[in-house]
Amino acid sequence: MNFLKDYIAYAVGTEIPDIFMLWGGLSTISCTLGRRLWMNMDIFTVYPNIYVILVAGSGKCRKSTAINFAEEILRSLSPPPNLISQRLTAEALIDALRVVETTDTKHFLRETAEGFVVVDELKIFLNKKTYDGGLGPLLIPLWDSKEVLEYRTKGRGIEKLHNTCLGILGGSTIQGIREAIPSEAVGDGMCSRFIFVYIDKPTKPVPRPKSSPEKEKLKEKIIRQAQQFTALKGEVTLSKEAGQYFDEKYVIFYQKNPMFDVYTLVGYASRRFTHLLKIAMLFAVSEGSPYEISETHIKRADLLLEQTEAYMPLMMARITSSEEGELTRSVFEKILKEGSVTRSSLLQSFSHKLSTRELTNIIETLVHEGKIDCVAQGRSLVLKAK
Numbered sequence: 001m002n003f004l005k006d007y008i009a010y011a012v013g014t015e016i017p018d019i020f021m022l023w024g025g026l027s028t029i030s031c032t033l034g035r036r037l038w039m040n041m042d043i044f045t046v047y048p049n050i051y052v053i054l055v056a057g058s059g060k061c062r063k064s065t066a067i068n069f070a071e072e073i074l075r076s077l078s079p080p081p082n083l084i085s086q087r088l089t090a091e092a093l094i095d096a097l098r099v100v101e102t103t104d105t106k107h108f109l110r111e112t113a114e115g116f117v118v119v120d121e122l123k124i125f126l127n128k129k130t131y132d133g134g135l136g137p138l139l140i141p142l143w144d145s146k147e148v149l150e151y152r153t154k155g156r157g158i159e160k161l162h163n164t165c166l167g168i169l170g171g172s173t174i175q176g177i178r179e180a181i182p183s184e185a186v187g188d189g190m191c192s193r194f195i196f197v198y199i200d201k202p203t204k205p206v207p208r209p210k211s212s213p214e215k216e217k218l219k220e221k222i223i224r225q226a227q228q229f230t231a232l233k234g235e236v237t238l239s240k241e242a243g244q245y246f247d248e249k250y251v252i253f254y255q256k257n258p259m260f261d262v263y264t265l266v267g268y269a270s271r272r273f274t275h276l277l278k279i280a281m282l283f284a285v286s287e288g289s290p291y292e293i294s295e296t297h298i299k300r301a302d303l304l305l306e307q308t309e310a311y312m313p314l315m316m317a318r319i320t321s322s323e324e325g326e327l328t329r330s331v332f333e334k335i336l337k338e339g340s341v342t343r344s345s346l347l348q349s350f351s352h353k354l355s356t357r358e359l360t361n362i363i364e365t366l367v368h369e370g371k372i373d374c375v376a377q378g379r380s381l382v383l384k385a386k
Helices: 003-009 018-033 063-075 090-097 128-132 135-144 174-180 213-229 240-256 266-286 295-309 312-320 323-338 343-349 356-368
Strands: 037-040 051-055 098-100 111-119 148-153 157-162 164-172 194-198 340-342 372-377 380-385
Touching: 003 018, 003 213, 003 266, 018 051, 018 063, 018 164, 018 194, 018 213, 018 266, 037 266, 051 063, 051 174, 063 111, 063 164, 063 213, 090 098, 090 111, 090 135, 090 148, 090 157, 111 157, 128 135, 128 174, 135 148, 135 164, 164 174, 174 312, 194 295, 194 312, 240 266, 240 295, 266 295, 323 340, 323 343, 323 356, 323 380, 340 343, 343 356, 343 380, 356 372
Parallel strands: 051 164, 051 194, 111 164
Antiparallel strands: 098 111, 148 157, 340 380, 372 380
16 A cells, blocks of 8 residues: 555646645545544654645646645545635634534544644635634644643633644645734744645646546545545554654754754744654555554655755745845846846836836845846846846
């Protein structure tokens, strides 16, 4: 069994990047498991739920297509998981998660609070208004999968949830994240629980992706495997070799990793190895070894996180940058893409965002930073990237 290999293979011949399919597959496994698998870390317990946001430019990299495929697989399960796809207040999310068992005689009236948020755009589910209304802080204990969660709502006082577990798979642009999460909250407890998977370049264009009987059989196989995951239940352990690898990487990371010196990344860095364990659990399940994480599983999880983390400093800087800083970046990227461009054509491209004076200030800034040259050609001023 290799669920993730099959899952990624389904998108061959499309414009969905493999990395988006991989994280969609991991999120799909996570949703099927809820909190039925766990790792006992002595003073705390790790569950395989994850918060994943696929990040790319608007209309690029088919992030919505990747998310929709995961949702299609999950809705094909019997019974389907508790999927949430709309904007909610903190109180409404609590209501959406709370389920009381009324049919299973072994667990009659047992309360659970499990769910999975799947949204094309993060800001559909989370924005600055709902964040300030309490949704942001609520996402923290739900990621931690608290056995008992007491939460004080603004409208109904203290709400109590039992056996909590929430996962998220969403998409966004950089601007969408800026609209969803207050800049002062980037790097805080909630944001550090998210994994932002960033791609800056689309794959090769595929005008007309084709289906086939083989692909339909592959989809059926993916659904069957996902259905099998819903029956898993029990404790997950690290093999001896996996435990040694984990301990060594943990010490080196905490001693030397520069993320601890960046305020927007220090929160993530402090939880990095909980993310690692969660993802390693998902790799193990994918390969039919749900109750023991091998050294191979944890190395793959570590490599995947390292690939994701390579983009984090740049992405966090863009998320927290001022509007002026973001416009400066956009102008420079335009010049960089074109190689050279006249000032008048640049003004036409950004006339809906910048005045003539504002563009002049940005050009002067880029010249002083040594990023571009200005060359007079006749009556035109030509800007060239260095």
